[in-house]
Amino acid sequence: MEEYVLETRGLNHHFGSQPILREVSLQVPAGSIYGFLGPNGAGKTTTLRLVLGLLRKQQGEVFFFGKTLRSHRIEILRKTGSLIEQPSLYGHLNGKENLQIYSKVYQCEPGRTAEVLELVGLKDAAEKKASRYSLGMKQRLAIAISLLSRPDLLILDEPTNGLDPGGIVEMRELLHHLNKEHGLTVLVSSHLLGEVEKLATHVGIIHQGRLLFQGSLPALQSLKANTSSGWMLETNDAQEAGALLQPHFNIQVLTPTTLTLQVAGQQEAAAANRLLVQKGLDVYQLYVQQNNLETLFMEMTNTPS
Amino acid sequence: MNTFFISLQTEFMKIRRSAAFWLVITGGAFLPLLQMIMYLSKPSVFMKRLGHDPWMGHLLMGFQGGAFFVWPMFIILVTSLVTQIEYRNNTWKQVMASPLQIGDVYFSKFIVIQCMIITGYVLFDIWILLAGLGTQVFQPGYNFIHSPLHLHSFLMMDIKSYIAILGMSTIQYCLSLRFKNFIGAIGTGLALIIAGLFMLPWDKVVYFPYAYSALTFMRSNISSDFAVLKHEYWSLGYFACFLILGFVDFAYRKERG
Numbered sequence: 001m002e003e004y005v006l007e008t009r010g011l012n013h014h015f016g017s018q019p020i021l022r023e024v025s026l027q028v029p030a031g032s033i034y035g036f037l038g039p040n041g042a043g044k045t046t047t048l049r050l051v052l053g054l055l056r057k058q059q060g061e062v063f064f065f066g067k068t069l070r071s072h073r074i075e076i077l078r079k080t081g082s083l084i085e086q087p088s089l090y091g092h093l094n095g096k097e098n099l100q101i102y103s104k105v106y107q108c109e110p111g112r113t114a115e116v117l118e119l120v121g122l123k124d125a126a127e128k129k130a131s132r133y134s135l136g137m138k139q140r141l142a143i144a145i146s147l148l149s150r151p152d153l154l155i156l157d158e159p160t161n162g163l164d165p166g167g168i169v170e171m172r173e174l175l176h177h178l179n180k181e182h183g184l185t186v187l188v189s190s191h192l193l194g195e196v197e198k199l200a201t202h203v204g205i206i207h208q209g210r211l212l213f214q215g216s217l218p219a220l221q222s223l224k225a226n227t228s229s230g231w232m233l234e235t236n237d238a239q240e241a242g243a244l245l246q247p248h249f250n251i252q253v254l255t256p257t258t259l260t261l262q263v264a265g266q267q268e269a270a271a272a273n274r275l276l277v278q279k280g281l282d283v284y285q286l287y288v289q290q291n292n293l294e295t296l297f298m299e300m301t302n303t304p305s
Numbered sequence: 306m307n308t309f310f311i312s313l314q315t316e317f318m319k320i321r322r323s324a325a326f327w328l329v330i331t332g333g334a335f336l337p338l339l340q341m342i343m344y345l346s347k348p349s350v351f352m353k354r355l356g357h358d359p360w361m362g363h364l365l366m367g368f369q370g371g372a373f374f375v376w377p378m379f380i381i382l383v384t385s386l387v388t389q390i391e392y393r394n395n396t397w398k399q400v401m402a403s404p405l406q407i408g409d410v411y412f413s414k415f416i417v418i419q420c421m422i423i424t425g426y427v428l429f430d431i432w433i434l435l436a437g438l439g440t441q442v443f444q445p446g447y448n449f450i451h452s453p454l455h456l457h458s459f460l461m462m463d464i465k466s467y468i469a470i471l472g473m474s475t476i477q478y479c480l481s482l483r484f485k486n487f488i489g490a491i492g493t494g495l496a497l498i499i500a501g502l503f504m505l506p507w508d509k510v511v512y513f514p515y516a517y518s519a520l521t522f523m524r525s526n527i528s529s530d531f532a533v534l535k536h537e538y539w540s541l542g543y544f545a546c547f548l549i550l551g552f553v554d555f556a557y558r559k560e561r562g
Binding site for chain 2 (some may be wrong): 054075084089093102
Protein backbone atom coordinates (compact mmCIF):
# COMPACT_ATOMS: atom_id res chain seq x y z
CA MET A 1 0.00 0.00 0.00
CA GLU A 2 1.33 3.43 -0.95
CA GLU A 3 2.46 5.63 1.91
CA TYR A 4 1.05 9.14 1.95
CA VAL A 5 2.89 12.02 3.55
CA LEU A 6 -0.28 14.08 3.39
CA GLU A 7 -3.81 12.83 3.05
CA THR A 8 -7.15 14.61 3.30
CA ARG A 9 -10.41 12.74 3.57
CA GLY A 10 -13.71 14.25 2.54
CA LEU A 11 -12.69 17.86 3.03
CA ASN A 12 -15.71 20.15 2.71
CA HIS A 13 -15.65 23.88 3.26
CA HIS A 14 -17.98 26.77 2.68
CA PHE A 15 -17.80 30.53 3.14
CA GLY A 16 -21.28 31.53 4.23
CA SER A 17 -23.66 29.55 2.08
CA GLN A 18 -21.21 29.27 -0.80
CA PRO A 19 -19.53 25.86 -1.03
CA ILE A 20 -15.79 26.18 -1.70
CA LEU A 21 -14.59 22.59 -1.34
CA ARG A 22 -16.58 19.41 -1.87
CA GLU A 23 -15.25 16.07 -0.70
CA VAL A 24 -11.62 16.84 -1.49
CA SER A 25 -9.48 13.80 -0.72
CA LEU A 26 -5.85 14.47 -1.56
CA GLN A 27 -3.24 11.74 -1.40
CA VAL A 28 0.33 12.98 -1.62
CA PRO A 29 2.74 10.02 -1.87
CA ALA A 30 6.09 10.11 -0.06
CA GLY A 31 8.92 11.32 -2.27
CA SER A 32 6.61 12.78 -4.91
CA ILE A 33 6.26 16.21 -6.42
CA TYR A 34 2.51 16.58 -6.33
CA GLY A 35 1.17 19.23 -8.68
CA PHE A 36 -2.12 20.58 -7.35
CA LEU A 37 -3.62 22.03 -10.46
CA GLY A 38 -6.69 24.14 -11.03
CA PRO A 39 -7.91 27.42 -12.45
CA ASN A 40 -7.93 30.52 -10.25
CA GLY A 41 -10.68 30.27 -7.66
CA ALA A 42 -10.89 26.47 -7.89
CA GLY A 43 -10.17 25.98 -4.18
CA LYS A 44 -6.40 25.32 -4.17
CA THR A 45 -5.41 27.96 -1.62
CA THR A 46 -8.41 27.16 0.60
CA THR A 47 -7.37 23.49 0.59
CA LEU A 48 -3.77 24.33 1.50
CA ARG A 49 -4.84 26.79 4.21
CA LEU A 50 -7.11 24.14 5.71
CA VAL A 51 -4.35 21.58 5.56
CA LEU A 52 -1.99 23.88 7.50
CA GLY A 53 -4.62 24.88 10.05
CA LEU A 54 -4.80 28.49 8.83
CA LEU A 55 -8.52 28.03 8.30
CA ARG A 56 -10.71 26.27 10.81
CA LYS A 57 -11.77 22.91 9.41
CA GLN A 58 -15.51 22.44 8.95
CA GLN A 59 -15.77 18.89 7.71
CA GLY A 60 -13.29 16.16 6.82
CA GLU A 61 -9.94 14.97 8.10
CA VAL A 62 -6.33 15.94 7.44
CA PHE A 63 -3.50 13.51 8.11
CA PHE A 64 0.20 14.28 7.97
CA PHE A 65 2.42 11.22 8.20
CA GLY A 66 -0.68 9.33 9.37
CA LYS A 67 -1.34 11.75 12.26
CA THR A 68 -3.96 14.47 12.63
CA LEU A 69 -2.94 18.11 12.84
CA ARG A 70 -5.28 18.66 15.77
CA SER A 71 -3.48 16.23 18.05
CA HIS A 72 0.10 16.55 16.72
CA ARG A 73 0.23 20.18 15.52
CA ILE A 74 3.72 21.13 16.76
CA GLU A 75 5.32 17.85 15.71
CA ILE A 76 3.76 18.04 12.23
CA LEU A 77 4.54 21.71 11.62
CA ARG A 78 8.15 21.10 12.63
CA LYS A 79 8.42 18.67 9.70
CA THR A 80 6.46 20.79 7.21
CA GLY A 81 7.71 23.84 5.37
CA SER A 82 5.18 26.13 3.69
CA LEU A 83 4.77 29.13 1.46
CA ILE A 84 1.16 30.21 1.08
CA GLU A 85 0.37 32.89 -1.50
CA GLN A 86 2.86 35.81 -1.35
CA PRO A 87 6.15 35.41 0.54
CA SER A 88 5.90 36.19 4.26
CA LEU A 89 8.93 38.31 5.06
CA TYR A 90 9.73 41.12 7.47
CA GLY A 91 10.57 43.95 5.08
CA HIS A 92 12.46 46.04 7.65
CA LEU A 93 14.88 43.18 8.36
CA ASN A 94 17.52 41.79 6.03
CA GLY A 95 17.45 38.31 4.51
CA LYS A 96 19.71 36.82 7.14
CA GLU A 97 17.70 38.31 10.02
CA ASN A 98 14.49 36.92 8.54
CA LEU A 99 16.06 33.47 8.50
CA GLN A 100 17.43 33.88 12.02
CA ILE A 101 13.91 34.39 13.37
CA TYR A 102 12.68 31.09 11.94
CA SER A 103 15.97 29.38 12.69
CA LYS A 104 15.16 30.13 16.33
CA VAL A 105 11.56 28.89 15.93
CA TYR A 106 12.69 25.60 14.37
CA GLN A 107 15.66 25.35 16.76
CA CYS A 108 18.07 24.79 13.87
CA GLU A 109 21.74 24.06 14.36
CA PRO A 110 24.20 26.98 13.93
CA GLY A 111 25.19 27.40 10.31
CA ARG A 112 21.85 26.24 8.91
CA THR A 113 20.95 29.83 7.96
CA ALA A 114 24.05 30.10 5.78
CA GLU A 115 23.33 26.69 4.25
CA VAL A 116 19.81 27.55 3.08
CA LEU A 117 20.95 30.95 1.82
CA GLU A 118 23.52 29.15 -0.29
CA LEU A 119 20.95 26.59 -1.42
CA VAL A 120 18.55 29.22 -2.77
CA GLY A 121 21.34 31.38 -4.19
CA LEU A 122 20.92 34.36 -1.88
CA LYS A 123 24.26 34.26 -0.10
CA ASP A 124 25.37 37.57 -1.60
CA ALA A 125 22.08 39.31 -0.77
CA ALA A 126 21.94 38.13 2.85
CA GLU A 127 22.58 41.59 4.31
CA LYS A 128 20.12 43.37 2.05
CA LYS A 129 16.74 44.47 3.44
CA ALA A 130 13.99 42.06 2.39
CA SER A 131 11.81 44.98 1.24
CA ARG A 132 14.45 45.73 -1.41
CA TYR A 133 14.46 42.20 -2.81
CA SER A 134 12.94 41.50 -6.22
CA LEU A 135 9.87 39.24 -6.23
CA GLY A 136 11.99 36.28 -7.35
CA MET A 137 14.42 36.87 -4.48
CA LYS A 138 11.53 37.15 -2.03
CA GLN A 139 10.14 33.82 -3.26
CA ARG A 140 13.53 32.20 -2.84
CA LEU A 141 13.99 33.65 0.64
CA ALA A 142 10.53 32.40 1.61
CA ILE A 143 11.48 28.94 0.35
CA ALA A 144 14.73 29.17 2.30
CA ILE A 145 12.64 29.81 5.44
CA SER A 146 10.49 26.80 4.70
CA LEU A 147 13.62 24.64 4.26
CA LEU A 148 15.29 25.67 7.51
CA SER A 149 13.97 22.76 9.54
CA ARG A 150 14.94 20.16 6.88
CA PRO A 151 11.25 19.37 6.44
CA ASP A 152 9.88 16.10 5.06
CA LEU A 153 7.11 17.95 3.24
CA LEU A 154 7.15 21.29 1.48
CA ILE A 155 3.80 22.97 0.69
CA LEU A 156 4.04 25.75 -1.89
CA ASP A 157 1.07 27.73 -3.12
CA GLU A 158 1.68 29.13 -6.60
CA PRO A 159 5.41 29.70 -6.01
CA THR A 160 6.02 30.87 -9.58
CA ASN A 161 3.36 33.61 -9.47
CA GLY A 162 4.84 36.87 -10.67
CA LEU A 163 8.20 35.36 -11.60
CA ASP A 164 9.83 36.04 -14.96
CA PRO A 165 10.63 33.04 -17.21
CA GLY A 166 14.17 32.81 -15.82
CA GLY A 167 12.82 32.80 -12.28
CA ILE A 168 10.31 30.08 -13.15
CA VAL A 169 13.06 27.84 -14.54
CA GLU A 170 15.23 28.48 -11.45
CA MET A 171 12.34 27.63 -9.14
CA ARG A 172 11.63 24.42 -11.03
CA GLU A 173 15.28 23.38 -10.89
CA LEU A 174 15.41 24.12 -7.18
CA LEU A 175 12.34 21.98 -6.48
CA HIS A 176 13.69 19.13 -8.62
CA HIS A 177 16.98 19.33 -6.76
CA LEU A 178 15.28 19.29 -3.35
CA ASN A 179 13.12 16.35 -4.34
CA LYS A 180 15.91 14.27 -5.89
CA GLU A 181 18.86 15.13 -3.67
CA HIS A 182 17.13 15.67 -0.35
CA GLY A 183 14.18 13.29 -0.74
CA LEU A 184 11.74 16.09 0.00
CA THR A 185 8.07 15.54 -0.81
CA VAL A 186 6.70 18.67 -2.49
CA LEU A 187 3.07 19.71 -2.81
CA VAL A 188 2.92 22.61 -5.23
CA SER A 189 -0.22 24.32 -6.44
CA SER A 190 -0.44 26.04 -9.78
CA HIS A 191 -2.92 27.17 -12.38
CA LEU A 192 -0.33 26.60 -15.11
CA LEU A 193 -0.64 23.14 -16.59
CA GLY A 194 2.62 23.41 -18.54
CA GLU A 195 4.48 24.17 -15.35
CA VAL A 196 3.00 21.18 -13.52
CA GLU A 197 3.75 18.89 -16.47
CA LYS A 198 7.42 19.85 -16.34
CA LEU A 199 7.68 19.55 -12.59
CA ALA A 200 5.32 17.01 -11.08
CA THR A 201 5.40 13.26 -10.66
CA HIS A 202 1.80 13.23 -9.44
CA VAL A 203 -1.12 15.46 -10.25
CA GLY A 204 -4.39 16.43 -8.61
CA ILE A 205 -6.81 18.51 -10.66
CA ILE A 206 -9.34 20.59 -8.78
CA HIS A 207 -12.17 22.57 -10.29
CA GLN A 208 -15.06 24.34 -8.56
CA GLY A 209 -13.99 22.75 -5.29
CA ARG A 210 -14.05 19.17 -6.59
CA LEU A 211 -11.05 16.95 -7.19
CA LEU A 212 -11.56 15.82 -10.80
CA PHE A 213 -8.45 13.70 -11.15
CA GLN A 214 -5.70 12.38 -8.95
CA GLY A 215 -2.84 10.09 -9.87
CA SER A 216 0.59 9.91 -11.40
CA LEU A 217 1.54 12.07 -14.35
CA PRO A 218 1.75 9.03 -16.69
CA ALA A 219 -1.74 7.98 -15.56
CA LEU A 220 -3.05 11.40 -16.53
CA GLN A 221 -1.27 11.22 -19.86
CA SER A 222 -2.72 7.78 -20.64
CA LEU A 223 -6.17 9.08 -19.69
CA LYS A 224 -5.65 11.78 -22.24
CA ALA A 225 -4.58 9.25 -24.86
CA ASN A 226 -7.76 7.27 -24.23
CA THR A 227 -10.17 10.10 -24.13
CA SER A 228 -9.09 12.62 -26.68
CA SER A 229 -7.42 12.26 -30.02
CA GLY A 230 -9.32 14.93 -31.84
CA TRP A 231 -8.90 18.25 -33.46
CA MET A 232 -9.25 21.65 -31.85
CA LEU A 233 -11.53 24.09 -33.60
CA GLU A 234 -11.72 27.79 -32.88
CA THR A 235 -14.70 29.70 -34.25
CA ASN A 236 -16.78 32.79 -33.53
CA ASP A 237 -19.65 30.75 -32.06
CA ALA A 238 -18.79 27.34 -30.68
CA GLN A 239 -22.36 26.59 -29.58
CA GLU A 240 -23.78 27.03 -33.07
CA ALA A 241 -20.82 25.23 -34.63
CA GLY A 242 -21.42 22.38 -32.19
CA ALA A 243 -25.09 22.17 -33.18
CA LEU A 244 -24.14 22.00 -36.89
CA LEU A 245 -21.43 19.38 -36.43
CA GLN A 246 -23.19 17.22 -33.83
CA PRO A 247 -25.15 15.04 -36.34
CA HIS A 248 -21.95 14.10 -38.19
CA PHE A 249 -19.12 14.11 -35.67
CA ASN A 250 -18.38 13.53 -32.03
CA ILE A 251 -17.79 17.00 -30.59
CA GLN A 252 -17.37 18.71 -27.23
CA VAL A 253 -17.81 22.43 -26.71
CA LEU A 254 -15.08 23.72 -24.41
CA THR A 255 -15.51 27.49 -24.35
CA PRO A 256 -17.78 29.98 -26.16
CA THR A 257 -15.23 29.95 -29.02
CA THR A 258 -13.55 26.52 -28.92
CA LEU A 259 -14.61 22.92 -29.32
CA THR A 260 -12.95 19.55 -29.87
CA LEU A 261 -13.83 17.45 -32.85
CA GLN A 262 -13.29 13.70 -33.42
CA VAL A 263 -12.61 13.08 -37.12
CA ALA A 264 -11.03 10.22 -39.06
CA GLY A 265 -8.55 12.33 -40.97
CA GLN A 266 -7.77 15.51 -42.85
CA GLN A 267 -10.59 15.06 -45.39
CA GLU A 268 -13.22 14.83 -42.67
CA ALA A 269 -11.69 17.85 -40.97
CA ALA A 270 -11.90 19.77 -44.24
CA ALA A 271 -15.54 18.70 -44.63
CA ALA A 272 -16.35 19.96 -41.15
CA ASN A 273 -14.65 23.24 -41.97
CA ARG A 274 -16.64 23.56 -45.23
CA LEU A 275 -19.88 22.93 -43.42
CA LEU A 276 -19.25 25.70 -40.94
CA VAL A 277 -18.09 28.20 -43.56
CA GLN A 278 -21.10 27.44 -45.77
CA LYS A 279 -23.38 28.18 -42.81
CA GLY A 280 -21.72 31.57 -42.36
CA LEU A 281 -19.55 30.80 -39.32
CA ASP A 282 -15.98 32.07 -39.07
CA VAL A 283 -13.32 29.40 -38.55
CA TYR A 284 -10.18 30.88 -37.05
CA GLN A 285 -8.17 27.74 -36.39
CA LEU A 286 -8.53 23.99 -36.99
CA TYR A 287 -5.61 21.85 -35.86
CA VAL A 288 -4.66 18.47 -34.44
CA GLN A 289 -4.39 18.73 -30.69
CA GLN A 290 -0.85 18.87 -29.37
CA ASN A 291 0.42 16.05 -27.29
CA ASN A 292 0.04 17.78 -23.95
CA LEU A 293 -2.52 17.86 -21.18
CA GLU A 294 -4.00 21.20 -22.05
CA THR A 295 -7.00 19.80 -23.79
CA LEU A 296 -7.72 17.26 -21.12
CA PHE A 297 -7.45 19.97 -18.50
CA MET A 298 -9.79 22.18 -20.49
CA GLU A 299 -12.21 19.32 -20.99
CA MET A 300 -12.22 18.47 -17.32
CA THR A 301 -12.55 22.00 -16.10
CA ASN A 302 -15.27 22.92 -18.57
CA THR A 303 -17.52 20.03 -17.72
CA PRO A 304 -20.65 21.44 -16.11
CA SER A 305 -20.84 20.50 -12.45
CA MET B 306 13.95 25.25 24.87
CA ASN B 307 10.40 26.02 25.90
CA THR B 308 8.43 27.27 22.91
CA PHE B 309 7.21 30.31 24.87
CA PHE B 310 10.75 31.62 25.36
CA ILE B 311 11.55 30.87 21.72
CA SER B 312 8.50 32.87 20.69
CA LEU B 313 9.46 35.72 23.05
CA GLN B 314 12.98 35.85 21.61
CA THR B 315 11.67 35.93 18.05
CA GLU B 316 9.20 38.70 18.91
CA PHE B 317 12.08 40.81 20.20
CA MET B 318 14.04 40.03 17.02
CA LYS B 319 11.13 41.24 14.87
CA ILE B 320 10.99 44.73 16.38
CA ARG B 321 14.61 45.55 15.46
CA ARG B 322 14.64 48.73 13.35
CA SER B 323 10.83 48.65 13.09
CA ALA B 324 8.71 51.81 13.20
CA ALA B 325 7.63 50.90 16.76
CA PHE B 326 11.28 50.61 17.80
CA TRP B 327 12.17 54.08 16.49
CA LEU B 328 9.02 55.55 18.04
CA VAL B 329 10.03 54.25 21.48
CA ILE B 330 13.62 55.46 21.08
CA THR B 331 12.66 58.97 19.99
CA GLY B 332 9.17 59.43 21.51
CA GLY B 333 10.38 59.88 25.09
CA ALA B 334 12.38 62.95 24.10
CA PHE B 335 9.45 64.89 22.67
CA LEU B 336 7.95 66.52 25.78
CA PRO B 337 11.18 67.02 27.78
CA LEU B 338 12.85 68.75 24.83
CA LEU B 339 9.75 70.91 24.36
CA GLN B 340 9.91 71.84 28.04
CA MET B 341 13.60 72.72 27.75
CA ILE B 342 12.93 74.98 24.77
CA MET B 343 10.16 76.70 26.75
CA TYR B 344 12.41 77.19 29.80
CA LEU B 345 15.22 78.65 27.71
CA SER B 346 13.02 80.93 25.66
CA LYS B 347 11.15 82.46 28.65
CA PRO B 348 13.42 81.98 31.69
CA SER B 349 11.80 84.74 33.76
CA VAL B 350 8.34 83.12 33.43
CA PHE B 351 9.40 79.53 34.00
CA MET B 352 11.81 80.21 36.87
CA LYS B 353 8.83 81.56 38.77
CA ARG B 354 6.50 78.78 37.65
CA LEU B 355 8.90 75.97 38.64
CA GLY B 356 9.31 77.69 42.00
CA HIS B 357 11.70 76.72 44.77
CA ASP B 358 11.50 73.00 43.91
CA PRO B 359 12.27 73.01 40.16
CA TRP B 360 12.68 69.23 39.72
CA MET B 361 9.20 68.54 41.08
CA GLY B 362 7.69 71.31 38.97
CA HIS B 363 9.56 70.07 35.91
CA LEU B 364 8.48 66.47 36.57
CA LEU B 365 4.83 67.40 37.08
CA MET B 366 4.81 69.52 33.94
CA GLY B 367 6.21 66.56 31.97
CA PHE B 368 3.80 63.95 33.33
CA GLN B 369 0.71 66.17 33.41
CA GLY B 370 1.48 67.60 29.97
CA GLY B 371 1.63 64.12 28.47
CA ALA B 372 -1.05 62.35 30.48
CA PHE B 373 -4.07 63.72 28.64
CA PHE B 374 -3.17 63.03 25.04
CA VAL B 375 0.51 62.52 24.15
CA TRP B 376 1.15 59.54 26.37
CA PRO B 377 -2.10 57.63 25.56
CA MET B 378 -1.43 58.28 21.87
CA PHE B 379 2.10 56.94 22.28
CA ILE B 380 0.68 53.76 23.85
CA ILE B 381 -1.79 53.33 21.00
CA LEU B 382 0.88 53.83 18.36
CA VAL B 383 3.38 51.44 19.95
CA THR B 384 0.75 48.73 20.48
CA SER B 385 -0.67 49.04 16.99
CA LEU B 386 2.71 49.28 15.27
CA VAL B 387 3.99 46.10 16.92
CA THR B 388 0.95 44.04 15.91
CA GLN B 389 0.93 45.62 12.47
CA ILE B 390 4.41 44.19 11.80
CA GLU B 391 2.68 40.89 11.02
CA TYR B 392 -0.23 42.35 9.02
CA ARG B 393 1.87 44.76 6.99
CA ASN B 394 4.40 42.09 6.04
CA ASN B 395 1.71 39.46 5.49
CA THR B 396 3.51 37.19 7.93
CA TRP B 397 0.69 35.96 10.18
CA LYS B 398 0.25 32.87 8.02
CA GLN B 399 3.93 31.96 8.36
CA VAL B 400 3.81 32.51 12.12
CA MET B 401 0.67 30.41 12.45
CA ALA B 402 2.07 27.61 10.29
CA SER B 403 5.22 27.40 12.41
CA PRO B 404 5.63 25.01 15.35
CA LEU B 405 4.59 27.44 18.09
CA GLN B 406 1.60 27.26 20.41
CA ILE B 407 -1.04 29.91 19.73
CA GLY B 408 -0.71 31.11 23.33
CA ASP B 409 3.06 31.50 22.94
CA VAL B 410 2.55 33.89 20.05
CA TYR B 411 -0.24 35.88 21.75
CA PHE B 412 1.37 36.34 25.14
CA SER B 413 4.92 36.89 23.91
CA LYS B 414 3.77 39.65 21.60
CA PHE B 415 1.90 41.27 24.50
CA ILE B 416 4.99 41.07 26.71
CA VAL B 417 7.13 42.67 23.99
CA ILE B 418 4.66 45.55 23.76
CA GLN B 419 4.71 46.05 27.52
CA CYS B 420 8.52 45.96 27.53
CA MET B 421 8.54 48.64 24.86
CA ILE B 422 6.14 50.80 26.87
CA ILE B 423 8.28 50.39 30.00
CA THR B 424 11.37 51.29 27.94
CA GLY B 425 9.42 54.37 26.84
CA TYR B 426 9.00 55.35 30.52
CA VAL B 427 12.70 54.81 31.26
CA LEU B 428 13.75 56.92 28.26
CA PHE B 429 11.19 59.60 29.17
CA ASP B 430 12.69 59.76 32.69
CA ILE B 431 16.21 60.03 31.28
CA TRP B 432 15.13 62.82 28.93
CA ILE B 433 13.36 64.64 31.78
CA LEU B 434 16.65 64.59 33.72
CA LEU B 435 18.67 65.65 30.69
CA ALA B 436 16.23 68.46 29.90
CA GLY B 437 16.56 69.79 33.47
CA LEU B 438 20.35 69.59 33.40
CA GLY B 439 20.52 71.02 29.89
CA THR B 440 18.40 73.98 30.98
CA GLN B 441 20.78 74.56 33.88
CA VAL B 442 23.81 74.49 31.55
CA PHE B 443 22.40 77.01 29.09
CA GLN B 444 20.56 79.17 31.65
CA PRO B 445 22.42 79.12 35.00
CA GLY B 446 19.69 81.21 36.62
CA TYR B 447 17.60 78.05 37.16
CA ASN B 448 18.13 76.13 40.35
CA PHE B 449 18.06 72.48 39.19
CA ILE B 450 21.60 71.75 40.26
CA HIS B 451 21.03 72.65 43.94
CA SER B 452 17.57 71.10 44.34
CA PRO B 453 16.64 67.54 45.40
CA LEU B 454 15.76 65.17 42.58
CA HIS B 455 12.78 63.32 44.20
CA LEU B 456 13.65 59.92 42.74
CA HIS B 457 10.87 58.29 44.75
CA SER B 458 8.25 60.62 43.26
CA PHE B 459 9.71 59.97 39.84
CA LEU B 460 9.33 56.23 40.26
CA MET B 461 5.85 56.44 41.80
CA MET B 462 4.56 58.62 38.99
CA ASP B 463 5.94 56.14 36.47
CA ILE B 464 4.22 53.26 38.26
CA LYS B 465 0.89 55.08 38.62
CA SER B 466 0.97 56.16 35.01
CA TYR B 467 1.77 52.61 33.90
CA ILE B 468 -1.08 51.14 35.95
CA ALA B 469 -3.42 53.74 34.47
CA ILE B 470 -2.54 52.85 30.87
CA LEU B 471 -2.31 49.06 31.37
CA GLY B 472 -6.02 48.44 30.79
CA MET B 473 -6.08 50.71 27.78
CA SER B 474 -2.98 49.14 26.23
CA THR B 475 -4.49 45.65 26.65
CA ILE B 476 -7.73 46.69 24.96
CA GLN B 477 -5.73 48.35 22.22
CA TYR B 478 -3.72 45.13 21.77
CA CYS B 479 -6.95 43.16 21.25
CA LEU B 480 -8.21 45.79 18.78
CA SER B 481 -4.92 45.81 16.88
CA LEU B 482 -5.02 42.03 16.51
CA ARG B 483 -8.53 42.35 15.09
CA PHE B 484 -7.88 45.19 12.63
CA LYS B 485 -5.90 44.17 9.56
CA ASN B 486 -5.75 47.82 8.65
CA PHE B 487 -3.34 49.98 10.65
CA ILE B 488 -5.55 53.06 10.24
CA GLY B 489 -8.50 51.14 11.70
CA ALA B 490 -6.63 50.32 14.91
CA ILE B 491 -5.09 53.78 15.31
CA GLY B 492 -8.32 55.56 14.36
CA THR B 493 -10.37 53.61 16.89
CA GLY B 494 -7.80 54.26 19.61
CA LEU B 495 -7.69 57.96 18.81
CA ALA B 496 -11.48 58.22 18.85
CA LEU B 497 -11.58 56.50 22.25
CA ILE B 498 -8.95 58.90 23.68
CA ILE B 499 -10.95 61.90 22.49
CA ALA B 500 -14.12 60.36 23.92
CA GLY B 501 -12.28 59.91 27.23
CA LEU B 502 -11.23 63.57 27.31
CA PHE B 503 -14.78 64.59 26.55
CA MET B 504 -16.07 62.43 29.39
CA LEU B 505 -13.66 63.78 32.05
CA PRO B 506 -16.26 65.99 33.83
CA TRP B 507 -18.66 63.02 34.13
CA ASP B 508 -18.47 60.85 37.25
CA LYS B 509 -18.87 57.64 35.19
CA VAL B 510 -15.52 58.31 33.49
CA VAL B 511 -13.91 55.97 36.04
CA TYR B 512 -15.24 53.10 33.92
CA PHE B 513 -13.70 54.37 30.69
CA PRO B 514 -10.08 53.12 30.41
CA TYR B 515 -8.94 55.53 27.72
CA ALA B 516 -9.38 58.41 30.21
CA TYR B 517 -7.42 56.82 33.08
CA SER B 518 -4.07 58.42 32.30
CA ALA B 519 -5.68 61.86 32.47
CA LEU B 520 -7.62 60.94 35.65
CA THR B 521 -4.42 59.92 37.42
CA PHE B 522 -2.63 63.21 36.72
CA MET B 523 -5.45 65.74 36.94
CA ARG B 524 -5.33 65.84 40.75
CA SER B 525 -3.47 68.59 42.62
CA ASN B 526 -1.84 66.25 45.18
CA ILE B 527 -0.32 63.85 42.64
CA SER B 528 3.22 64.67 43.84
CA SER B 529 2.56 63.54 47.41
CA ASP B 530 -0.32 61.04 47.41
CA PHE B 531 0.49 57.80 45.62
CA ALA B 532 -2.42 55.67 46.82
CA VAL B 533 -4.01 53.44 44.18
CA LEU B 534 -7.20 55.11 42.98
CA LYS B 535 -10.52 53.56 41.98
CA HIS B 536 -9.95 53.92 38.24
CA GLU B 537 -6.49 52.37 38.60
CA TYR B 538 -8.06 49.25 40.11
CA TRP B 539 -10.44 49.27 37.16
CA SER B 540 -7.47 49.52 34.83
CA LEU B 541 -5.99 46.37 36.36
CA GLY B 542 -9.39 44.69 35.98
CA TYR B 543 -9.62 45.65 32.31
CA PHE B 544 -6.09 44.35 31.82
CA ALA B 545 -6.94 40.92 33.26
CA CYS B 546 -10.30 40.61 31.46
CA PHE B 547 -9.17 41.75 28.04
CA LEU B 548 -5.95 39.75 28.14
CA ILE B 549 -8.05 36.58 28.55
CA LEU B 550 -10.85 37.65 26.18
CA GLY B 551 -8.30 38.67 23.55
CA PHE B 552 -6.61 35.29 23.82
CA VAL B 553 -9.90 33.42 23.41
CA ASP B 554 -10.71 35.55 20.37
CA PHE B 555 -7.23 35.01 18.92
CA ALA B 556 -7.16 31.27 19.53
CA TYR B 557 -10.64 30.48 18.23
CA ARG B 558 -10.95 32.71 15.20
CA LYS B 559 -11.93 30.98 11.97
CA GLU B 560 -9.07 32.31 9.93
CA ARG B 561 -5.48 32.72 11.03
CA GLY B 562 -3.16 34.72 8.88
